[in-house]
Each structure stands twice: as C-alpha cells, then as structure tokens.
Amino acid sequence: MKIRLLAGLLALGMAAAGCGGATVExxxxxxxxxxxxxxxxSAGTVKIAINPWVGYEASANVVAYLLKNELGYTVELPExxxxxxxxxxxxxxxxxxxxxxxxxxxxxxxxxxKKVAVEAGSTGNKGVIGWYIxxxxxxxxxxxxxxxxxxxxxxxxxxxxxxxxxxxxxxxxSYVSNEDALIKNLKLNFKVVVGGxxxxxxxxxxxxxxxxxxxxxxxxxxxxxFNKTQLVRVNLPAYTEGCDADPKKVACDYPEMDLDKIxxxxxxxxxxxAYELVKNFHWTNEDQNAVANDMTNNGMTGEQAAxxxxxxxxxxxxAWIPK
Amino acid sequence: MSSTAAVGTPSGLRLxxxxxxxxxxxxxxxxxxxxxGTGTLPHDKEAPQFLAxxxxxxxxxxxxxxxxxxxxxxxxxxxxxxxxxDLFAGALTALGWPGLTGVxxxxxxxxxxxxxxxxxxxxxxxxxxLGLWQSSVDTLALVAVAVLLSLVIGVxxxxxxxxSERVRRAVTPVLDVMQIMPTFAYLAPLALFFHIGAPAxxxxxxxxxxxxxxxxxxxxxxxxxPTAVEASASLGATRRQTLFKVVLPLARPTIALAVNxxxxxxxxxxxxxxxIAAPGLGGDIIRGLSRAQVGIMLPAGVAVVxxxxxxxxxxxxxxxxGPHTRPRRIDLAAAGALxxxxxxxxxxxxxxxxxxxxxxxxxxxxxxVRWAETSWYPVTTFVKDQTSLLLLNPLESLLxxxxxxxxxxxxxxxxxxxxxxxxALTALGxxxxxxLLGTWEHAMQTMTTVALAVLVTLVIGLLxxxxxxxxxxxxxxxxxxxxxAQTMPAFVYLLPALALFETxxxxxxxxxxxYAVPPVVxxxxxxxxxxxxxxxxxxxxxxxxxxxxxxxVQLPMARRAILLAAxxxxxxxxxxxxxxxxxxxxxxxxxxxxxxxxxTDFGLGFVAGVATVLxxxxxxxxxxxxxxxxxxxxxxxx
Numbered sequence: 001m002k003i004r005l006l007a008g009l010l011a012l013g014m015a016a017a018g019c020g021g022a023t024v025e026x027x028x029x030x031x032x033x034x035x036x037x038x039x040x041x042s043a044g045t046v047k048i049a050i051n052p053w054v055g056y057e058a059s060a061n062v063v064a065y066l067l068k069n070e071l072g073y074t075v076e077l078p079e080x081x082x083x084x085x086x087x088x089x090x091x092x093x094x095x096x097x098x099x100x101x102x103x104x105x106x107x108x109x110x111x112x113x114k115k116v117a118v119e120a121g122s123t124g125n126k127g128v129i130g131w132y133i134x135x136x137x138x139x140x141x142x143x144x145x146x147x148x149x150x151x152x153x154x155x156x157x158x159x160x161x162x163x164x165x166x167x168x169x170x171x172x173x174s175y176v177s178n179e180d181a182l183i184k185n186l187k188l189n190f191k192v193v194v195g196g197x198x199x200x201x202x203x204x205x206x207x208x209x210x211x212x213x214x215x216x217x218x219x220x221x222x223x224x225x226f227n228k229t230q231l232v233r234v235n236l237p238a239y240t241e242g243c244d245a246d247p248k249k250v251a252c253d254y255p256e257m258d259l260d261k262i263x264x265x266x267x268x269x270x271x272x273x274a275y276e277l278v279k280n281f282h283w284t285n286e287d288q289n290a291v292a293n294d295m296t297n298n299g300m301t302g303e304q305a306a307x308x309x310x311x312x313x314x315x316x317x318x319a320w321i322p323k
Numbered sequence: 324m325s326s327t328a329a330v331g332t333p334s335g336l337r338l339x340x341x342x343x344x345x346x347x348x349x350x351x352x353x354x355x356x357x358x359x360g361t362g363t364l365p366h367d368k369e370a371p372q373f374l375a376x377x378x379x380x381x382x383x384x385x386x387x388x389x390x391x392x393x394x395x396x397x398x399x400x401x402x403x404x405x406x407x408x409d410l411f412a413g414a415l416t417a418l419g420w421p422g423l424t425g426v427x428x429x430x431x432x433x434x435x436x437x438x439x440x441x442x443x444x445x446x447x448x449x450x451x452x453l454g455l456w457q458s459s460v461d462t463l464a465l466v467a468v469a470v471l472l473s474l475v476i477g478v479x480x481x482x483x484x485x486x487s488e489r490v491r492r493a494v495t496p497v498l499d500v501m502q503i504m505p506t507f508a509y510l511a512p513l514a515l516f517f518h519i520g521a522p523a524x525x526x527x528x529x530x531x532x533x534x535x536x537x538x539x540x541x542x543x544x545x546x547x548x549p550t551a552v553e554a555s556a557s558l559g560a561t562r563r564q565t566l567f568k569v570v571l572p573l574a575r576p577t578i579a580l581a582v583n584x585x586x587x588x589x590x591x592x593x594x595x596x597x598x599i600a601a602p603g604l605g606g607d608i609i610r611g612l613s614r615a616q617v618g619i620m621l622p623a624g625v626a627v628v629x630x631x632x633x634x635x636x637x638x639x640x641x642x643x644x645g646p647h648t649r650p651r652r653i654d655l656a657a658a659g660a661l662x663x664x665x666x667x668x669x670x671x672x673x674x675x676x677x678x679x680x681x682x683x684x685x686x687x688x689x690x691x692v693r694w695a696e697t698s699w700y701p702v703t704t705f706v707k708d709q710t711s712l713l714l715l716n717p718l719e720s721l722l723x724x725x726x727x728x729x730x731x732x733x734x735x736x737x738x739x740x741x742x743x744x745x746x747a748l749t750a751l752g753x754x755x756x757x758x759l760l761g762t763w764e765h766a767m768q769t770m771t772t773v774a775l776a777v778l779v780t781l782v783i784g785l786l787x788x789x790x791x792x793x794x795x796x797x798x799x800x801x802x803x804x805x806x807x808a809q810t811m812p813a814f815v816y817l818l819p820a821l822a823l824f825e826t827x828x829x830x831x832x833x834x835x836x837x838y839a840v841p842p843v844v845x846x847x848x849x850x851x852x853x854x855x856x857x858x859x860x861x862x863x864x865x866x867x868x869x870x871x872x873x874x875x876v877q878l879p880m881a882r883r884a885i886l887l888a889a890x891x892x893x894x895x896x897x898x899x900x901x902x903x904x905x906x907x908x909x910x911x912x913x914x915x916x917x918x919x920x921x922x923t924d925f926g927l928g929f930v931a932g933v934a935t936v937l938x939x940x941x942x943x944x945x946x947x948x949x950x951x952x953x954x955x956x957x958x959x960x961x
Contacts, residue, residue, distance in 0.1 A: 198612075
C-alpha cells in the first residue's frame with residue numbers, strides 16, 4: 001500500500017516537474033485497493049473490466065483464476081459498464097474486455113482513431129440476440145413462433161404500458177438494438193416498452209413462464225436463464241449478409257455474433273504471458289453457461305465457480321497456457 | 324391566505340370566491356376540447372440540440388490530451404483525489420478489522436459515550452459478518468475522501484455565504500441545481516472530465532454531498548447572535564479574531580449537523596458512483612441487480628444503512644454536545660482502551676475478516692422474496708392495472724395531447740394564484756425552456772408519474788404522520804423504519820418491486836413513494852406536534868371528539884408544515900425519476916440512462932437531465948408560495 005501511495009505521489013511530482021502537464025495515462029491506479037498490499041513477488045497486475053452481465057463475469061473469472069493460479073499474476077476486476085470500459089483503455093484503468101458484442105462504432109473510435117486498443121481474437125462464444133417468448137406460449141399457439149403471425153396474437157401481449165398494441169419488452173439501453181425499425185418495417189402492431197435493465201427482462205421472463213402470462217421480449221444467448229426457464233425464440237425473417245446495413249431499414253433477424261476480446265494496446269505490447277493467455281482463451285456457450293449458472297443459481301462466488309470449471313476441464317484450458 | 328376572504332370588495336356586485344378559478348378552469352377545459360392534438364411537441368431522438376451536445380462531447384474527448392485545461396488543471400485534480408483515496412484506502416486496510424473496530428469504536432465512545440461506542444463496534448463487526456468487509460472498507464474510504472473535500476471546500480464557502488447576503492443569493496441556485504440534477508445525468512460528463520475509477524467516483528460523490536455542507540454552515544453562521552459579534556468588535560477584536568474566536572465556536576453545533584448531513588448524502592451516492600467504476604458496496608448491489616437476486620443486494624444495502632446509522636449517531640452526539648463540555652475522564656479512558664486494544668490486536672489477528680465468521684443468507688432472502696412475489700402477485704397486478712387504467716393513462720394522454728401553449732397558460736395561472744407573479748414567471752420560464760430543449764413530450768410523461776407519486780406519497784405520509792403524532796409509542800416503532808427506508812439504496816427494492824408490478828410506470832411510482840414518504844411523515848408529525856397544547860386542551864374541553872380535533876384544529880393549524888411536506892415530496896420524487904427509468908418508467912429518466920449508456924446519445928441524456936432540473940424548479944416554484952422556502956437542513960433530513 002505504501003509503495004502504491006509513494007508511486008502515486010512520485011507520479012504527481014514527476015508530472016509537476018515539467019513534463020508539460022499531466023496526461024491521463026500518468027494517473028495512479030484507479031481501481032480498488034487490492035487486499036493486503038500487492039506484494040512485489042507477483043508477475044504483474046492485469047485489470048479485466050467486469051461488464052454487468054453474468055456470462056461476461058463467468059469468462060472474466062475463469063481467465064482471472066488461471067492468471068492468478070497458473071501464471072502468478074495479480075488480477076483486478078473493476079466493475080464498469082460496456083461503453084465506459086472502452087474509455088478505461090485510455091487511462092490504463094482497464095487492460096481487458098473479455099467479451100465484446102459487436103460495437104463497430106467503439107472499435108472505430110478506440111482501435112482505429114485513438115489507437116489505444118486492439119482486438120485479441122474470438123472467445124468462441126456465439127452471441128445470439130433475438131425475440132423470445134415463454135415456452136408455454138409456443139406449446140399453446142404453435143404458429144406464434146413465426147413473426148408473420150405475431151399480429152394475430154398482438155392482443156395477448158397488451159399491457160398497461162402498451163395501450164392498444166402488443167408489448168415488446170426491451171432491456172438496458174446499452175444493448176445492440178433494432179427493435180423500433182423491425183416493428184415498423186415488418187408492420188407489426190407492437191410497441192417497444194423499455195425496461196431499462198437486465199433485471200427487468202429476467203424478472204419478466206421468469207414470471208411469464210411461472211404464471212403462464214404472455215410476454216414477448218428481447219433477450220440473448222449465452223445466458224444462464226436458459227438453464228432455469230424455458231424460452232422459445234420467435235423467427236424473424238432470416239438474416240442475410242448486409243440486410244442490417246441501414247439501421248432504419250432493417251427487416252431481418254440479428255446475425256449470429258462472434259464474440260471477441262479487446263485489450264489495451266499497452267497490454268498487447270507489454271502484457272507478456274498474461275496477454276498470451278487472454279489471446280488463447282477460447283471456449284463454448286455451454287462452458288460459459290455452466291459457470292454463470294453456478295454463480296447465479298448455486299450460490300457460488302465467481303472464484304469458486306471458476307475453480308470448479310477449471311478442475312473439471314483441464315484439457316481445455318491447458319491449451320491456453322503459454323509455454 | 325385566509326385574510327383575502329375577509330377583504331371582499333365593498334361594492335354591491337359580489338361574486339362568490341370560487342367564481343374566478345372555476346371560470347378559468349372552464350375556459351381551460353373548453354380550450355383543451357377545441358385544440359386537443361394540435362400544438363403538441365412530439366419527441367425527436369435526433370433533435371439538433373441533442374446532436375450539438377453530443378458533438379461537443381466528442382470534441383472535448385478528442386482534446387483531452389492536448390488541452391491546457393486538462394493538462395494543467397483537471398488531470399492534477401484527478402491525480403490528487405486519486406492519491407487521497409489511495410491514502411485512505413491504504414490506511415483503513417492496514418488497520419485491518421481489529422484495528423478499525425477498535426479505533427472507530429474508540430472515536431464513537433469519545434463522541435457519544437458508551438452506547439454509541441458499542442454501537443460502532445457492533446456496526447463495524449456487522450460488515451464482516453455480512454461478508455462485505457473489503458467492499459465496506461472501500462466505501463468508507465470513498466465516503467471519507469468525499470466528505471473531507473466537501474468540508475474543506477464547503478465550510479469556507481458556507482461561512483462566507485453566512486456573512487454576506489449577496490454571496491448567499493449567488494450560491495443558492497447553484498446548490499439547487501446540484502441537488503435536483505439527477506445524479507446519473509452528471510456521471511457521464513464527469514467520466515468525460517475525470518475518467519472512471521475511484522477519483523471520479525469521489526468527485527461525483529462530493530458534488531452531491533457538498534450542498535448541505537455549504538447551506539447548513541451558512542445558516543449556522545448567520546444565526547450567531549449579532550450581539551455577540553458586536554460585543555466582540557467593540558472590545559477591539561479584528562474581523563478575523565471575531566470569526567475564529569466568537570462566530571465559529573458559537574456556530575459549532577450547527578456545523579456539526581452540516582458534517583452529519585454531508586456524510587448522509589455521500590452515503591446515498593456511493594451506489595451510483597459505482598457505475599463509473601468507483602469501488603465499494605455499490606458493486607455488490609449492482610451485481611445483485613444484474614443477476615436479479617435480492618439476496619446479494621440486501622446485505623450490501625444493510626451494510627450501507629448500518630454505516631449511515633453509526634456515522635449519524637456519532638456526529639449527532641457531537642452536534643448535541645455544548646461548545647465547552649469535555650468528555651469525562653472515564654469515557655476518555657474507555658475510548659483509549661478500546662482503540663489501543665484494537666491496534667494491539669492487529670499483528671495477532673488476520674487482517675481480513677475470517678470467512679468462517681460470516682453469515683450467508685443469500686438463499687434464504689431469495690426464497691422469501693420469491694414467496695412474496697408469487698403469493699402477492701394477483702393483488703399487486705390488480706392494483707397496478709387499475710391505477711394505470713383510471714389515473715395514469717388518462718392523465719398522460721391529457722398532458723401529451725394538450726397544446727403546449729395551453730399547458731403553459733395553465734401553469735402560469737395556477738402558479739400565479741398559489742405563489743404570486745414572481746414565482747409564476749419563473750415556472751413559466753422553466754416550462755418554455757423545456758419546450759426549447761426538445762424534451763416536451765417526455766417531460767409531460769414524467770410529470771404524470773411524478774404527480775401521481777406525489778399524491779400517493781402525501782396520502783400515505785399524512786396517515787402515518789398523524790398516527791405517529793398521536794401515539795409516541797407508534798412513532799418510536801416507526802422511526803427506525805423511516806431511517807432505513809431513507810438510507811437503503813433504492814436499487815435494493817427495485818427487484819421486488821419489478822416482480823410485483825412488472826416493468827411499468829407503476830413500479831417507478833412505487834419505488835419513489837418508498838423513498839419520498841419518510842421526510843413527509845416527519846414533517847407532518849412535527850407539524851401536528853407543534854400545535855400548542857393549550858389549543859388542543861381548549862378544543863377538548865369544549866367537547867370536540869378526537870376526529871373533530873384532528874379535522875378542525877390540528878390539521879388546519881399544521882397547514883404550513885403539510886404544504887412544506889408536499890414540496891419536499893416533489894423534490895424527493897424527482898430525485899427518483901432516473902431510477903424509475905431503469906424499471907420501465909421511460910420518459911426523461913430513461914433518456915438520462917440512455918445518454919449514460921450510449922456515447923452517441925450523450926446529448927439526449929444530458930439535455931434530459933437539464934430538463935429534469937427545470938421540471939423540479941417549476942414544480943417547486945408552483946408550490947413554494949404556500950410556504951416559504953424550506954430551511955436547508957430540512958431538505959434531506961435523516
């Protein structure tokens with residue numbers, strides 16, 4: 001601790017001593033004080049941002065566990081929302097975003113323009129965004145899973161918030177979304193009701209299945225909720241290359257996304273073995289859901305769940321460890 | 324107000340008192356029926372105003388590393404606050420749990436004697452038992468930095484404002500904005516200027532917690548008896564001597580109250596500060612939210628409440644003590660012993676709280692919440708649906724389909740009648756500014772939910788307040804519940820609310836009612852208690868029944884307090900607009916969340932935040948005439 005404080009003061013002094021003002025990169029560590037003084041024996045510190053959904057946390061914890069126990073790094077896991085985490089690349093408060101969903105605009109800003117971040121390859125996870133209904137609805141109305149028939153059932157989905165149209169429940173505004181355009185271009189008699197958070201979606205889905213209540217909502221896979229609640233995807237017109245090029249004219253389903261990893265430029269250049277491990281990390285949706293499910297529904301901490309997975313899947317992660 | 328009736332016009336033609344308002348109301352209704360649907364201002368997500376602000380943001384972002392303002396000023400502030408945080412976090416962590424328990428216990432004993440001392444020891448241990456030791460220490464460090472900065476900056480400004488009317492008048496509106504501005508709305512700009520992490524979190528917390536430090540200090544200084552100041556001056560003291568030897572010591576108890584309120588505000592901000600990556604208990608709460616588990620959030624929420632109670636009791640005890648009383652020798656000895664014992668145990672005991680001593684109740688809490696959700700659901704949906712059908716939807720469509728000029732005229736007329744011309748013009752100005760900013764439609768929708776939330780808050784607040792005023796025993800039971808409702812971070816009760824009422828505007832109303840009821844209850848209770856005993860006795864001896872006593876005597880005499888309660892209810896409800904946006908309230912609150920989450924919508928979010936402030940000022944001006952402005956320490960009293 002003392003060392004860090006000294007380092008902070010030193011940085012301040014150095015910056016004041018005529019390096020022409022302070023830039024954000026020279027700031028002291030921005031995240032939580034590591035418990036019991038980061039001892040000098042460790043190989044270094046890696047900061048993996050925790051974006052606020054459990055699947056992400058599962059990946060981050062497994063990587064963190066291996067960094068700590070196999071390579072001897074200290075790992076910090078600051079909790080930051082998606083877009084803000086990218087800004088963390090700039091000032092060194094974030095080294096790694098372990099699960100990135102698309103975001104071409106951010107890639108342009110931070111990778112191409114500012115050159116503070118680089119791509120570090122696929123996570124192996126396939127991201128599928130779509131419209132879902134509780135399973136009981138698909139059983140009762142077999143043709144409802146085709147979006148062409150949605151208007152026939154619009155009345156079922158009416159709520160106190162959607163007026164005389166059916167409700168399509170949406171989540172956190174930071175998500176990738178074409179909902180408004182889809183409703184308009186597919187001429188659906190629906191209205192997007194904004195939940196505002198992932199919690200709003202999960203609670204809604206759980207209740208819809210348990211209480212046999214109609215619900216149409218935006219959701220995504222991989223997600224631990226699929227281990228707990230039965231959901232069925234509604235088929236929108238199939239995705240074809242480029243059909244989502246103009247955000248206002250989208251009339252097709254979301255593409256399957258190859259989730260990838262983004263790291264800061266500095267980490268890619270100087271991260272050594274830690275960077276190698278992050279780059280090699282590659283697993284499946286089932287792997288992630290298993291860890292996420294342990295964390296959410298079996299009362300385990302991220303570290304415990306990661307340990308359980310690591311112990312059961314030695315062959316998988318052995319390949320990630322740099323020689 | 325009551326005097327206007329007596330001063331009727333002496334002329335022969337005499338209209339009844341209600342004729343003018345009724346006529347105006349009829350005119351407005353007629354105008355609405357004729358012009359409905361015209362002159363509305365629909366929402367445009369890409370209004371040029373929003374885009375301009377977004378562009379400004381991008382420009383600032385690009386010049387962060389070559390602009391002198393950043394290089395020579397803002398970045399140094401960030402460095403300084405960051406080092407300060409590391410210093411506090413380092414010191415608290417180094418103390419470990421035995422040391423921290425001993426030292427804090429000793430300080431509390433010194434401040435308030437045995438009871439407060441033991442409370443502090445129990446409270447600090449509770450952090451460990453809940454399994455939240457490290458998060459609690461981080462939060463404590465963050466609060467310490469924010470409070471320290473607030474006091475170092477705020478107290479001198481407060482003293483200056485207390486001694487100069489002109490300074491006070493210049494500072495007050497700035498403080499108003501700082502308090503009504505939704506905290507979410509300035510997180511994004513703050514992240515722009517100070518980046519993310521603990522320093523930015525501490526600065527955000529400080530912005531929120533500095534107003535009471537300034538306001539209450541100013542009040543304390545201005546209330547120092549002028550005779551004392553004159554006496555000191557006439558004895559030949561310089562201004563400086565008078566300030567340090569006379570004014571400040573006399574104002575000390577009230578300044579201690581300022582410290583207390585600053586701490587409370589800082590604690591209510593720590594959860595939100597986590598959204599820009601500040602460490603601490605907020606992280607546990609947000610994690611619980613993203614996993615939809617109350618079991619994770621509740622312990623962290625309880626830890627925040629415990630921290631608030633311990634710090635509140637310590638500082639209140641300090642404030643109550645007279646300026647010259649010293650602690651008794653036995654208290655000094657006990658406090659010292661406690662601190663030394665704690666420090667001595669540092670090398671012996673592990674510094675982190677032993678895991679076997681924690682109590683994990685996550686599963687139990689989750690089960691209890693689930694039970695409530697499933698068994699109460701039919702009733703709660705019915706309540707929600709009926710409220711939306713009968714109140715929310717008609718009011719919302721009324722406000723959004725009315726022409727803007729008609730709404731403006733109505734606001735002007737109502738505010739003029741209730742609060743006079745000055746306030747009416749300010750209210751009108753705010754409303755027109757909302758229209759110019761391009762947020763009219765969403766502001767009207769937000770006004771709908773706010774209006775209903777305030778109404779419900781007032782009804783509940785009146786009932787509970789009257790009950791508490793009549794029975795001291797009930798009041799004693801209710802008090803800790805009110806404390807908890809006010810300090811418990813709102814996110815914690817969002818999940819049960821979501822489960823009971825789904826993602827709807829009603830959920831947002833429910834959450835803001837929980838948040839806004841406590842101060843309303845307190846003001847109503849105080850108001851009714853303040854009715855002189857002789858008046859009550861006279862009424863009783865004249866044969867009033869308890870009901871008559873309440874309706875004819877107590878409530879009318881407590882009118883001012885009740886109106887002040889309504890005003891406070893509005894301010895508190897507005898503070899929850901953004902939280903409501905997270906659970907389905909949409910409108911301005913959601914816009915602010917969008918602006919925070921998407922870089923491209925920064926402008927929309929920022930402008931929506933400004934519009935919320937304008938809405939707050941407008942509603943405040945409309946209602947303030949009923950009572951003069953609330954005194955500062957009542958704004959958010961705990």
